[in-house]
Amino acid sequence: xxxxxxxxxxxxxxxxxxPRMFYDYTESGSWSEQTFRENTSDFGKIRLRQRIAxxxxxxxxxxxxxxxxxxMPVVLAPVGLMGMQCADGEIKAARxxxxxGVPFCLSTMSICSIEDVAANTDKPFWFQVYTLKDNDFMSRxxxxxxxxGCPAIVITVDLQVLGQRHKDIKNGLSAxxxxxxxxIANMMTKVSWGLGMLxxxxxxxxxxxxxxxxxxxxxxxxxxxxxxxxxxxxxxxxKELMDMWGxxxxxxxxxxxxxxxxxxxxxxxxxxxxxHGGRQLDGALSSVRMLDPIVRAVGNRTExxxxxxxxxxxxxxxxxxxxxxGVMVGRSYVYGLGAMGEAGVTAALDVxxxxxxxxxxxxxxxxxxxxxxxxxxxxxxxxxxxx
Numbered sequence: 001x002x003x004x005x006x007x008x009x010x011x012x013x014x015x016x017x018x019p020r021m022f023y024d025y026t027e028s029g030s031w032s033e034q035t036f037r038e039n040t041s042d043f044g045k046i047r048l049r050q051r052i053a054x055x056x057x058x059x060x061x062x063x064x065x066x067x068x069x070x071x072m073p074v075v076l077a078p079v080g081l082m083g084m085q086c087a088d089g090e091i092k093a094a095r096x097x098x099x100x101g102v103p104f105c106l107s108t109m110s111i112c113s114i115e116d117v118a119a120n121t122d123k124p125f126w127f128q129v130y131t132l133k134d135n136d137f138m139s140r141x142x143x144x145x146x147x148x149g150c151p152a153i154v155i156t157v158d159l160q161v162l163g164q165r166h167k168d169i170k171n172g173l174s175a176x177x178x179x180x181x182x183x184i185a186n187m188m189t190k191v192s193w194g195l196g197m198l199x200x201x202x203x204x205x206x207x208x209x210x211x212x213x214x215x216x217x218x219x220x221x222x223x224x225x226x227x228x229x230x231x232x233x234x235x236x237x238x239k240e241l242m243d244m245w246g247x248x249x250x251x252x253x254x255x256x257x258x259x260x261x262x263x264x265x266x267x268x269x270x271x272x273x274x275x276h277g278g279r280q281l282d283g284a285l286s287s288v289r290m291l292d293p294i295v296r297a298v299g300n301r302t303e304x305x306x307x308x309x310x311x312x313x314x315x316x317x318x319x320x321x322x323x324x325x326g327v328m329v330g331r332s333y334v335y336g337l338g339a340m341g342e343a344g345v346t347a348a349l350d351v352x353x354x355x356x357x358x359x360x361x362x363x364x365x366x367x368x369x370x371x372x373x374x375x376x377x378x379x380x381x382x383x384x385x386x387x
Contacts, residue, residue, distance in 0.1 A: 006312070006351060007348060010351075011335040013344075017339060019193065020186045021173050024167040024168065028165055030281070034278075034283055035285075036277065039286045040309040040311060043309055043311075043318060045379055046376055047378075048377070050363065051362075059357060059361055061368045062368070063326075065270070065325060066248050070101060070326075073320055075102060076333055077328035077330035079107055080110065082337060084175050086337045087193075088116075090107075090117055091116060091121070094117050094123075095120070097349070100350075104126070105126040105154055106126070107128050108207050109130075111175060111202050114150075115144070116206060126151065126153065126154055126250075127152075129241070130155075131155065131229070132230060133230045134213070137212050139244060141211070151248060152247065152249065152269070157254070158253025158275070159253070159276065160233045161229070163281060175205060238251070248269045249267075250270040251268045253272070253274050255273065256290075257385055269302065270303035271298070271304055273290055274287055274307035275308055276308075277307075286308065286309060287306055288306065288309060291304070292323060292385075304324055306319040306326075310328075313354065313356030313357070313359060314355055316356050317355075317360055318376065332348050333349065
């Protein structure tokens with residue numbers, strides 16, 4: 001087994017082992033990809049204060065998120081198409097999260113269905129939903145999540161219209177992948193990936209095919225998807241979906257102070273500062289730049305988390321120091337999944353946890369609850385916001 005010391009190790013393996021269209025799906029943003037790049041690079045502009053002569057025995061990075069005990073302030077973000085990165089990918093990621101003691105959130109656009117993941121895991125997972133037009137489908141989807149024991153849902157609120165992602169269009173991204181001369185030639189070089197796919201029946205969107213009206217096979221899925229998202233989404237609709245669920249709700253895709261305050265007033269148990277991984281509005285500020293002003297605007301009305309650009313435990317530490325209660329990681333664990341399956345997700349979480357613990361210690365803190373802005377050196381004018 002290769003020695004994994006950083007997320008970049010997994011990314012290199014991932015690129016070699018997964019077909020190009022699925023690598024590009026993960027490792028890309030919309031339009032010029034400025035926001036996609038800055039989500040990561042802006043973390044590097046924040047520096048840490050090294051402190052010495054502090055008792056660092058008995059350290060802990062454990063905390064609580066929306067009332068749930070977690071081993072560290074990390075959640076595996078909902079990522080679509082994970083079952084195309086690795087056969088039965090969502091099940092494998094959920095199992096790794098379970099062992100690591102962190103929450104896993106399943107995407108509506110997953111390959112493995114809600115029922116698949118529930119049948120193959122022991123710990124309840126969270127479920128992510130989009131704001132779709134079809135109220136009957138939404139109602140049935142939430143009922144399926146309820147039946148599976150999901151303790152919370154994550155409503156993605158920044159996908160009324162789809163940002164253009166050039167690579168996905170050029171690659172003809174689909175699940176299962178369309179068989180063209182180019183895609184076949186590329187897939188033939190990914191032997192272990194191909195063998196895994198041959199060994200599973202899960203190759204399309206398990207939560208949609210056979211569940212949404214008129215979607216009985218992959219060929220009818222494309223037209224349904226193009227019409228499914230609701231461009232008329234407003235706060236009343238978000239509240240309607242929250243009430244339809246009736247349990248804990250996290251709103252994902254907040255990038256503005258006024259929107260954050262509105263989400264808190266609506267009763268969200270947590271909000272996630274996120275620009276959809278740089279895959280929606282290119283030119284928007286990075287998530288980490290908007291974190292501090294949103295935390296200040298919301299105060300203690302709800303938990304504020306961060307999503308976007310997290311590639312290390314130091315990134316988690318910086319986000320917590322800026323006021324995030326928790327952090328969602330997406331690409332970092334997808335690299336691990338594509339590289340080594342379930343073991344790769346475990347490796348990614350191990351890397352992040354160790355980096356978080358050691359960096360916290362070298363900043364003079366021994367409990368994640370004591371981490372605050374005092375451990376940071378933030379450049380003047382770094383944070384965004386209304387000013």
